[in-house]
Amino acid sequence: MSQAESEQEAPTFDKDNPFAAKITENRLLNKEGSSKDTRHFVVDISGSGLKYTCGDSIGIYPTNDSAYVENVLSTLNFTGDEMVVVPKVDRALPLRAALMHKLSLAGPSKKFLQALLAKCGENELVEARRYLEPGSRKELMAYLEQRELIDFFEEIPSARWEPQELVNLMKRLVPRLYSIASSPTLHPNDVHLTVAIVRYQTNGRDRNGVCTTYMTDRVKLDDPSVPIFIASSHFGLPEDMGKDVIMVGPGTGIAPFRAFLQERDTRNDSGRNWLFFGDQHASTDYLYCEELESWQKDGFIQNLSLAFSRDQKEKVYVQHKMLDKGKELWDWLESGAYFYVCGDAKRMAGDVDTALHQIAQEHGGLDEAGAKSYFKDLKKSKRYQRDVY
Numbered sequence: 001m002s003q004a005e006s007e008q009e010a011p012t013f014d015k016d017n018p019f020a021a022k023i024t025e026n027r028l029l030n031k032e033g034s035s036k037d038t039r040h041f042v043v044d045i046s047g048s049g050l051k052y053t054c055g056d057s058i059g060i061y062p063t064n065d066s067a068y069v070e071n072v073l074s075t076l077n078f079t080g081d082e083m084v085v086v087p088k089v090d091r092a093l094p095l096r097a098a099l100m101h102k103l104s105l106a107g108p109s110k111k112f113l114q115a116l117l118a119k120c121g122e123n124e125l126v127e128a129r130r131y132l133e134p135g136s137r138k139e140l141m142a143y144l145e146q147r148e149l150i151d152f153f154e155e156i157p158s159a160r161w162e163p164q165e166l167v168n169l170m171k172r173l174v175p176r177l178y179s180i181a182s183s184p185t186l187h188p189n190d191v192h193l194t195v196a197i198v199r200y201q202t203n204g205r206d207r208n209g210v211c212t213t214y215m216t217d218r219v220k221l222d223d224p225s226v227p228i229f230i231a232s233s234h235f236g237l238p239e240d241m242g243k244d245v246i247m248v249g250p251g252t253g254i255a256p257f258r259a260f261l262q263e264r265d266t267r268n269d270s271g272r273n274w275l276f277f278g279d280q281h282a283s284t285d286y287l288y289c290e291e292l293e294s295w296q297k298d299g300f301i302q303n304l305s306l307a308f309s310r311d312q313k314e315k316v317y318v319q320h321k322m323l324d325k326g327k328e329l330w331d332w333l334e335s336g337a338y339f340y341v342c343g344d345a346k347r348m349a350g351d352v353d354t355a356l357h358q359i360a361q362e363h364g365g366l367d368e369a370g371a372k373s374y375f376k377d378l379k380k381s382k383r384y385q386r387d388v389y
């Protein structure tokens with residue numbers, strides 16, 4: 001077969017046709033005594049033909065925990081062999097397989113709650129009934145966020161469900177995205193990830209994030225069984241390798257910036273690099289500490305600004321470090337630097353944006369409206385990019 005023919009026949013892997021990749025490394029990044037469980041994963045994509053660029057993410061289709069699925073089946077008195085049809089899946093499949101691979105056991109919907117209330121007495125789930133009344137949306141959302149489906153199945157064992165009825169009320173299990181933490185030039189056959197393992201308690205029960213515990217607890221190393229795809233992004237390095245970059249990435253927000261730095265180091269980009277990183281404690285949560293310090297030592301990272309939030313009485317966050325260095329940061333922006341933020345969307349990204357506006361006013365002499373328009377223009381010209389979640 002000619003090279004052209006074999007290339008034509010090679011399957012293309014994407015969201016609809018994921019590649020079965022191997023996880024070849026799962027390493028804890030936090031040190032003993034940390035309250036966090038952040039892991040460095042290496043995903044082997046060799047043989048897939050997949051390519052990625054800095055700033056892209058990987059999508060992973062997780063599988064639910066089988067013990068959890070068996071618990072749900074036995075609570076409901078189902079065998080798991082009942083055949084069901086999951087919307088958008090073109091063939092019927094056994095309920096057990098649907099619960100393992102296609103449906104979310106978390107995030108009960110309002111529709112599910114309404115169906116359940118229709119099956120129980122008016123003295124049951126009184127609180128939930130109240131939250132379904134008009135004007136209680138916020139309370140309803142908070143109530144549902146504290147619960148998974150099993151909470152309701154156990155609380156109201158008298159409710160009788162048809163397997164298909166239940167499937168129709170459940171949300172789909174969707175793929176999770178992870179920012180790629182490696183350089184495509186240095187690691188064309190591997191994708192590195194920086195993942196915070198999600199474990200918490202709600203409604204008095206231990207909960208596990210589906211995908212993060214799938215990756216760390218349930219996937220066997222070197223088993224080609226992890227369905228993945230590459231999700232390309234608007235987020236990425238400047239085309240001009242001489243441009244300076246300012247990167248703000250506390251916690252797992254460091255991931256794409258490790259990729260940026262590896263790539264720029266490998267290519268020998270002449271632009272300067274400034275990284276803001278933060279986490280709880282320097283002694284246990286300084287992710288990729290050796291790599292970052294070695295880059296700083298050899299002058300490749302010009303500025304490394306660290307904010308360890310819990311090493312002193314008052315919280316210190318990345319935006320405080322930005323404000324401390326406001327004049328220099330403003331000078332970098334004025335000389336054409338690109339500004340990037342990655343990580344928590346709920347609070348951090350907004351606080352970093354506020355700090356930027358403050359710096360423009362304090363050191364750039366702009367008023368509020370002027371700062372607003374300055375950063376609007378920066379975003380338009382792709383010099384202010386965010387990858388937040």
Ligand SMILES: Cc1cc2nc3c(=O)[nH]c(=O)nc-3n(C[C@H](O)[C@H](O)[C@H](O)COP(=O)(O)OP(=O)(O)OC[C@H]3O[C@@H](n4cnc5c(N)ncnc54)[C@H](O)[C@@H]3O)c2cc1C
Binds near residue numbers: 209212253
């Ligand atoms: C573009 C993009 C890039 C991303 N990159 C990364 C990355 O590099 N690294 C990374 O770790 N993550 C990243 N994420 C987040 C990732 O996609 C997942 O959302 C995350 O790993 C959780 O997935 P999970 O399946 O383990 O948890 P899920 O099963 O999805 O559970 C998470 C949900 O649990 C609930 N929850 C979590 N903690 C608590 C708590 N303390 N109290 C109450 N409820 C809680 C929340 O409802 C939360 O949405 C990224 C997301 C996007 C969109």
Ligand SMILES: NC(=O)c1ccc[n+]([C@@H]2O[C@H](COP(=O)([O-])OP(=O)(O)OC[C@H]3O[C@@H](n4cnc5c(N)ncnc54)[C@H](OP(=O)(O)O)[C@@H]3O)[C@@H](O)[C@H]2O)c1
Binds near residue numbers: 253
């Ligand atoms: N939207 C989401 O679902 C989402 C996004 C990001 C992270 N998370 C979850 O949070 C857990 C850990 O995530 P992570 O490791 O990436 O770290 P993180 O929780 O984002 O924390 C990293 C650092 O940021 C600090 N921080 C907290 N609030 C901040 C703010 N307003 N501005 C700036 N910095 C702030 C933290 O300090 P303190 O902790 O001391 O306050 C910590 O030092 C995981 O369970 C992850 O799934 C969820």
